[in-house]
Amino acid sequence: MRPFLSHPFDDDKLKEECGVFGVVGVADAANFVALGLHALQHRGQEAGGIVSHHPDEGFNSARRFGYVRDNFTKASLMETLPGALAIGHVRYSTAGSKGHTQIRDVQPFFGEFSMGGCAIAHNGNITNATSLRRDLIERGAIFQSSSDSECIIHLMARSIQKNIPERMKDALRAVEGAFSVIAMTRTKLIGVRDPLGVRPLVLGKLADDGYVLSSETCGLDIIGAEFLREIDPGEMVVISGGKVESTRPFGQAKSRFCIFEHVYFSRPDSILGGRSVYETRRQIGVELAREAPVEADLVCPVPDSGTPAAIGYSQESGIPYAMGIIRNQYMGRTFIEPTEQIRNMGVRLKLNVNRALIKGKRVILVDDSVVRGTTSIKIREMILDAGAAEVHFRIASPPTAWPCFYGVDTPERSKLLAATMSEDEMRDWMGVDSLKFISLDGLYRAVGESKGRDAKSPQYCDACFSGQYPVAPSDQIAKGFEMKAAE
Numbered sequence: 001m002r003p004f005l006s007h008p009f010d011d012d013k014l015k016e017e018c019g020v021f022g023v024v025g026v027a028d029a030a031n032f033v034a035l036g037l038h039a040l041q042h043r044g045q046e047a048g049g050i051v052s053h054h055p056d057e058g059f060n061s062a063r064r065f066g067y068v069r070d071n072f073t074k075a076s077l078m079e080t081l082p083g084a085l086a087i088g089h090v091r092y093s094t095a096g097s098k099g100h101t102q103i104r105d106v107q108p109f110f111g112e113f114s115m116g117g118c119a120i121a122h123n124g125n126i127t128n129a130t131s132l133r134r135d136l137i138e139r140g141a142i143f144q145s146s147s148d149s150e151c152i153i154h155l156m157a158r159s160i161q162k163n164i165p166e167r168m169k170d171a172l173r174a175v176e177g178a179f180s181v182i183a184m185t186r187t188k189l190i191g192v193r194d195p196l197g198v199r200p201l202v203l204g205k206l207a208d209d210g211y212v213l214s215s216e217t218c219g220l221d222i223i224g225a226e227f228l229r230e231i232d233p234g235e236m237v238v239i240s241g242g243k244v245e246s247t248r249p250f251g252q253a254k255s256r257f258c259i260f261e262h263v264y265f266s267r268p269d270s271i272l273g274g275r276s277v278y279e280t281r282r283q284i285g286v287e288l289a290r291e292a293p294v295e296a297d298l299v300c301p302v303p304d305s306g307t308p309a310a311i312g313y314s315q316e317s318g319i320p321y322a323m324g325i326i327r328n329q330y331m332g333r334t335f336i337e338p339t340e341q342i343r344n345m346g347v348r349l350k351l352n353v354n355r356a357l358i359k360g361k362r363v364i365l366v367d368d369s370v371v372r373g374t375t376s377i378k379i380r381e382m383i384l385d386a387g388a389a390e391v392h393f394r395i396a397s398p399p400t401a402w403p404c405f406y407g408v409d410t411p412e413r414s415k416l417l418a419a420t421m422s423e424d425e426m427r428d429w430m431g432v433d434s435l436k437f438i439s440l441d442g443l444y445r446a447v448g449e450s451k452g453r454d455a456k457s458p459q460y461c462d463a464c465f466s467g468q469y470p471v472a473p474s475d476q477i478a479k480g481f482e483m484k485a486a487e
């Protein structure tokens with residue numbers, strides 16, 4: 001049975017769409033990739049795939065729906081993926097196939113070229129994919145999947161360059177948007193980041209000639225790899241025979257890393273831009289307590305992603321921290337196909353209020369974001385049912401008022417609560433005693449920009465908060481999406 005993995009109770013969250021991982025220079029590299037993908041599972045739970053290469057066996061691949069731990073732990077499957085070079089991918093879903101993912105949409109994708117095979121795994125979103133795809137199909141390309149990422153393979157097929165890294169450069173120069181790509185040939189592991197470095201990608205080292213590429217450092221930790229550095233925005237690394245060659249195929253541009261990776265997407269035990277994600281989130285709570293104080297008895301996180309910010313809020317405000325809401329860690333595996341009756345129980349299946357603690361208390365709830373606001377209302381109901389005297393929401397990100405087109409699943413703009421209501425209107429609609437979001441400047445301070453956001457030249461991508469898109473989403477504009485007018 002195909003497991004139900006896009007959680008019905010997580011509908012009110014933005015979702016990272018992919019994680020990528022690759023290993024070269026160790027026996028049974030696919031086993032390392034499986035572990036790395038397991039550590040990156042938070043970036044995509046719908047499906048995963050691994051491609052490996054062995055000099056005698058050639059390229060082999062496996063793609064499966066479901067969690068890595070349920071598929072890529074079986075010896076019978078892993079034995080089919082031999083070799084010292086392997087890459088893998090976990091996905092949520094891509095823009096073209098939401099809700100209808102077929103196994104053919106699951107990456108890595110593979111292409112056989114005159115100079116040999118190449119597999120690629122892509123994290124991000126190609127903002128000109130519709131026009132690229134149309135053009136490629138008109139010129140004879142036969143697509144196997146509905147995924148935008150397959151465009152990269154077809155663009156490589158049309159390049160006249162003599163080797164695969166050069167063909168990748170040609171292909172990626174035609175692509176707009178966000179990409180962190182890991183690729184492999186028979187002998188090379190390749191990693192490349194878009195010129196703005198919107199999505200993360202890091203390089204790690206194993207013993208001897210072993211190297212690793214991973215979306216996040218938590219993927220390195222699980223296999224005992226040493227974190228060497230982040231791949232720079234616009235950089236391509238080609239790793240072979242224990243050597244790492246670096247080139248800059250796209251020219252220089254100012255980094256615009258996704259600031260939401262700090263708030264929510266990345267794991268708290270990862271390191272981003274030299275900073276602990278946990279520490280950044282705790283600092284967001286500190287800033288939030290300074291910007292939006294309120295008298296209360298308890299600070300409680302909305303688990304799990306609100307936890308570090310709630311700790312920071314508590315430390316700065318002096319209001320005691322408490323686990324007022326308990327999360328059922330096993331929810332995702334309990335109901336393979338939830339019935340309508342079970343779905344209607346909604347958030348209660350995943351979160352439960354610690355009644356003994358909450359009764360009669362003025363409670364500050366700290367959450368990472370508000371998207372549609374539907375979950376916030378259910379949590380408010382649960383807290384009041386448990387006898388809370390007051391409910392105050394503090395949100396560890398600014399209002400999410402614009403969709404993301406760079407590899408994060410966002411509802412259309414009209415469904416985003418902050419696109420249609422002011423902060424006070426949201427407070428009234430949610431029926432809470434107070435609601436405050438961290439400011440953009442406060443968020444920038446928390447990620448280490450002591451002077452806050454540079455309005456003329458922002459240091460990060462923050463388009464889902466500011467409406468200022470670092471790369472114009474050309475496919476969306478062609479469909480009628482209206483960018484925010486310049487201020």
Ligand code: SF4
Nearest residue numbers: 258260404461463464
């Ligand atoms: S729009 Fe938001 S979620 Fe998307 S890349 Fe930019 S900051 Fe990240």
